[in-house]
Amino acid sequence: MRIQSIKFKITILYTIALGTLLVAYSSYLYLTLSKGLGEDLDIELKGKTRQIKYFIEEFNRQTFQAGENVDKNLDDVIDMTINLNKYRSKGEIFLETGNDWLKSFDYLDLSEDFIYFLNVDSQVPAFTKNVNGEIKILFLNTVDKKNAAQTLLKNIRINNEYFRMIQEPFYFNGKMKFIILIATSQKTLLTVLKERRDVLFFSIPIVLVLAILISKYFSDRLVKPIVEVASVAEQVTHKDLSQRIKTRYNDEEIKIMVGAFNKMIDRLQKAFGHIAEFNSHVAHELKTPIAIINGECEVALRKEQSNSEYKETLQAVFEESQKMLKITEDLLLLAKADYVPENFVFQEFDLKEFFDEICEKERKISLEKEIDIKLKFLTKTKVLKGDALHLRRLFLNIINNSIKFTRKGGVIDISVKADHNNLIVEIADTGIGISAGDIDKIFDQFYQKVPTDLPARGIGLGLSIAQALAKVHNGKIKVQSIVDRGTTFTVTLPIISSSTRTQEAIYAAS
Numbered sequence: 290m291r292i293q294s295i296k297f298k299i300t301i302l303y304t305i306a307l308g309t310l311l312v313a314y315s316s317y318l319y320l321t322l323s324k325g326l327g328e329d330l331d332i333e334l335k336g337k338t339r340q341i342k343y344f345i346e347e348f349n350r351q352t353f354q355a356g357e358n359v360d361k362n363l364d365d366v367i368d369m370t371i372n373l374n375k376y377r378s379k380g381e382i383f384l385e386t387g388n389d390w391l392k393s394f395d396y397l398d399l400s401e402d403f404i405y406f407l408n409v410d411s412q413v414p415a416f417t418k419n420v421n422g423e424i425k426i427l428f429l430n431t432v433d434k435k436n437a438a439q440t441l442l443k444n445i446r447i448n449n450e451y452f453r454m455i456q457e458p459f460y461f462n463g464k465m466k467f468i469i470l471i472a473t474s475q476k477t478l479l480t481v482l483k484e485r486r487d488v489l490f491f492s493i494p495i496v497l498v499l500a501i502l503i504s505k506y507f508s509d510r511l512v513k514p515i516v517e518v519a520s521v522a523e524q525v526t527h528k529d530l531s532q533r534i535k536t537r538y539n540d541e542e543i544k545i546m547v548g549a550f551n552k553m554i555d556r557l558q559k560a561f562g563h564i565a566e567f568n569s570h571v572a573h574e575l576k577t578p579i580a581i582i583n584g585e586c587e588v589a590l591r592k593e594q595s596n597s598e599y600k601e602t603l604q605a606v607f608e609e610s611q612k613m614l615k616i617t618e619d620l621l622l623l624a625k626a627d628y629v630p631e632n633f634v635f636q637e638f639d640l641k642e643f644f645d646e647i648c649e650k651e652r653k654i655s656l657e658k659e660i661d662i663k664l665k666f667l668t669k670t671k672v673l674k675g676d677a678l679h680l681r682r683l684f685l686n687i688i689n690n691s692i693k694f695t696r697k698g699g700v701i702d703i704s705v706k707a708d709h710n711n712l713i714v715e716i717a718d719t720g721i722g723i724s725a726g727d728i729d730k731i732f733d734q735f736y737q738k739v740p741t742d743l744p745a746r747g748i749g750l751g752l753s754i755a756q757a758l759a760k761v762h763n764g765k766i767k768v769q770s771i772v773d774r775g776t777t778f779t780v781t782l783p784i785i786s787s788s789t790r791t792q793e794a795i796y797a798a799s
């Protein structure tokens with residue numbers, strides 16, 4: 290897998306995204322757990338102090354008579370409370386007394402806790418449990434005397450072990466007698482947290498490795514079609530355009546890509562076929578006049594000829610070379626309209642003048658066949674923006690056809706109309722018409738069908754040129770025909786409205 294490959298990027302991005310999410314989520318879980326356990330420990334500590342206080346007060350009330358030395362008794366009760374197990378094992382406290390309050394205290398386990406009662410009056414430790422030597426000094430230093438009236442919670446370290454400590458005042462007969470300090474080990478809490486940490490520490494890398502493998506699997510699947518498209522594209526040449534992507538993919542986008550690729554090759558194949566056919570047509574069309582020129586010259590050179598014979602030969606050569614000139618001109622114009630329409634010059638021109646001139650020229654040609662060309666100019670639109678030279682060629686090609694395919698004495702009606710958006714020019718002849726089977730082919734390049742009784746001039750490019758020129762002007766050509774009755778060509782060209790023109794002028798100026 291290369292660093293620049295999509296596969297690598299998908300794998301890395303997916304792994305980074307998953308890794309970040311995992312670390313964030315695990316940290317959140319760990320912090321929530323740690324907070325929860327810490328809060329539980331605090332609740333436990335508060336419960337312990339509450340129960341100790343309750344026990345002392347209740348024990349004192351139930352065990353000693355009123356009027357006895359209260360403080361002395363209190364000392365005894367506190368001592369018994371915090372060392373309950375000791376007294377219990379000696380048999381000095383009898384749980385079978387049946388007192389529920391005493392039974393409930395039976396569950397309180399203080400054996401592991403550090404307990405410290407600081408006498409508020411004497412400022413010395415009154416009662417302690419598990420607290421001696423250095424620990425005693427530590428407790429004495431830890432106690433917050435300024436905030437003695439409050440319940441405080443803090444973390445302390447005893448012998449390299451972490452403890453949670455609670456500080457709470459103890460009132461007796463309305464007076465603060467002691468500050469109680471209880472420290473309980475955080476060992477269980479820290480062990481649980483450590484276990485969780487270890488689980489996360491080892492599981493995250495495993496999950497990430499799995500993520501890499503899974504994302505690699507999916508990225509392989511994802512880029513497979515791209516690789517296939519590339520390999521098929523490599524095999525496609527102008528000689529072999531038969532290659533297609535055959536694998537069926539279910540993913541919507543891939544289906545679209547593969548479909549588009551296959552369709553593109555279909556179009557290429559058609560285009561190449563068209564070029565090959567076009568080339569053979571061109572070669573064929575040029576071959577005939579060249580063969581005639583060749584034959585004429587060969588005959589003329591074989592033996593001495595009379596002047597009039599040479600003239601005939603030259604005439605034939607001239608006619609054939611004119612044909613070749615027309616073919617090459619037509620081909621060049623077709624190529625220009627299809628591939629370099631930006632070379633067209635769009636300018637406004639006078640419509641009436643334009644059509645008058647065309648009809649005048651065509652009437653000269655139709656004179657011989659006694660065909661009447663009528664022009665009806667039925668629009669107020671005076672100007673059109675377009676390439677007049679090429680539009681002239683478009684209409685000449687259509688009208689020339691009408692003359693060519695109409696028998697002697699026929700009529701050609703040309704009407705120039707316009708609606709809001711378009712100039713509509715109809716050229717209707719009373720000619721031989723076009724059969725329904727042929728009408729779809731007449732705009733194909735080199736398509737030609739000329740009845741035997743009409744002179745077969747041209748090569749079948751006239752209408753394809755006309756259509757290409759109409760397209761350059763965003764226009765279109767439609768045809769309707771009835772055999773032996775006549776044909777009507779309708780040319781529609783968009784008129785660039787004055788508002789559009791103003792718009793163009795604004796754009797041009799900006």
Ligand SMILES: Nc1ncnc2c1ncn2[C@@H]1O[C@H](COP(=O)(O)OP(=O)(O)OP(=O)(O)O)[C@@H](O)[C@H]1O
Pocket residue numbers: 686690691694718720721722723731732736737738739746747748749750751752753776
């Ligand atoms: N007005 C028409 N009436 C009857 N048939 C027509 C008419 N115009 C075109 N066609 C048919 O369409 C075919 C193609 O026309 P197109 O102008 O492309 O070629 P062409 O006139 O035969 O040759 P070229 O225009 O190259 O001199 C013609 O050969 C003819 O069969």
Ligand SMILES: [Mg+2]
Pocket residue numbers: 686689690747750751752
């Ligand atoms: Mg023609």
